Amino acid sequence: MGHTLSKLRLAVKELTRLTQLYDDIYKRLLASPGIPDASKPTTKSFWTVPASPISTHISKELPEHADIVIIGSGITGASVVYNILEYVPSGSLTIVMLEAREACSGATARNGGHINPPLWHDYADLKGVYGEKEAKTIIKFRLAHLREMMDVAVSENIVDHCQIREVETVDVYFDDARFGTAEEAFKVWQMDMSADTDTFYAADKESAIKVCYCILEGKYRVMDSGYSASLQNFGLADEVSGAIIGAAGAVHPYRFVTSILSNLLKRHPDHFFLSTHTPCTGIHSSPRGYTVVTPLGTITTPHVVHATNAWVSHLVTSLRTKVVPIRGNMTAQRPGQALSRSTLDGYRAHIFYRDQGYDYLTQLPDGEHELMFGGGFAQQNKNGLSEVADLDDGSLNWGITNHLGGALPHYFGPSNWGAEAQPSNSSERDVADWPSGRMKSFWTGILGISVDGRPWVGRLPPIMTRRHPPVPLPGKSPLTSAPSEWIAAGYSGEGMPHAWMSGKGLAYMVLGVEKETGLYEWFPESFIVSDKRRRKANVEDVLDRFRK
């Protein structure tokens, strides 16, 4: 009896602790994410060194009126402004982009650089919820990103600078049960989308597998279909249960975005204005237009684009607990001396799955071939719940950082890792005083998690902004759609295969050219924002996902 009582007491104590934990999380989720504060120091993202010449750009004089004001200068804001200015005749629209801190200083500058579209990973779930047609549209939308971003990089002449490239991607499983589930999901996806799955193969320990390297030329193309290999060829630890190999992309996200913004500033000096260190602190509406408030003054405009991702619910309060900020952790590490065979010097990327959660890895193709390694969320005490609604990218999570600092030699195994690297003196990137050990840099960044798992893109209904849209003025800005606030946000952990095309889709919506551009032939309908969807989206679903 005494034994049962003490067990009960322990259970009650644990329940109280959990209740307290979830109460704290809810309190944080209900609070405003605020505005990124430029006066507070941040952890130093490896990508942002050296800083872009436009990092602190402020256009000499901000116009008092603009056709479109974009809030946020990450990949979403960059895509919206790029795709609008590419579409309309030069000089026909004036666009202002406001950024609270330095140019591209949010999640885009602090991520893993992996353009890795989820495919079989959630295809069956998507099919179950939205039907086969929409599930396929979503998968194709994700797959389209690498091609599109590569095309943009070519036309902007930034391919080498932003290191955009196709990589072989390896999903590595250390857990038989998880590998089994993944194989099943892979088969469902492959059966439904065989035309898009040529380059993916599941490999288990016993059977030799066929690996096909491919390049993107409009569509995946098999280059070397005769090549065969077993898991051993991938230079992974002996404990691996299996792997799924395919094609994905990698990019230097900070350089991709800042180079595009820089080119646009040069091409449109009188019509594109970037104002860094200029937070939007409020938006008021009147029948004549929106008034966007900043510390440098106000701007009137018929269109406001919210490209603020994790911070979106500060200005669009109805999205609180719908797009949820979560802090992610990243590292830049020197590779072990023998690792080249495993990572192909920047041309092979990895996702590692153990019993819970996952970690992700890309590698730079030059310099010291730094390993850009992130994740650690589920491995952290309390399933990383402490990171939910934590908007402090000026500090690190102790447990996650330690996990990231130690996991890689285990994932590859000691012989594949080899001796620790000696820092190279010749690395031109080392303008910062990086430490000389394996760990060059640790940092955090803030993701925007969509609680229903889909990005939020489109025209924000007034019921969600709680502001009336201005009245369309006849003859005014005929190049754009009816005045409104707009959004593209909430890509969860996968911004690289969602944000650029969401921004492109949104650009066409703002211009009102959905039909002319055939937008809905490729844009997933289920991403479109509506108040009905907002009411249905339940934050507990996302907390549930983290608990698993």
Ligand SMILES: Cc1cc2nc3c(=O)[nH]c(=O)nc-3n(C[C@H](O)[C@H](O)[C@H](O)COP(=O)(O)OP(=O)(O)OC[C@H]3O[C@@H](n4cnc5c(N)ncnc54)[C@H](O)[C@@H]3O)c2cc1C
């Ligand atoms: C640690 C980490 C690792 C990740 N790894 C990957 C990965 O490997 N692959 C992948 O696909 N995705 C990854 N992601 C997710 C991806 O980075 C994001 O989904 C994507 O960058 C979001 O881009 P964005 O432009 O919408 O937002 P952001 O890049 O966050 O840009 C929003 C901008 O808005 C500004 N802002 C906010 N409020 C205001 C205001 N009121 N006024 C003015 N400016 C404001 C912010 O300062 C910020 O610069 C990762 C994210 C993190 C944090």
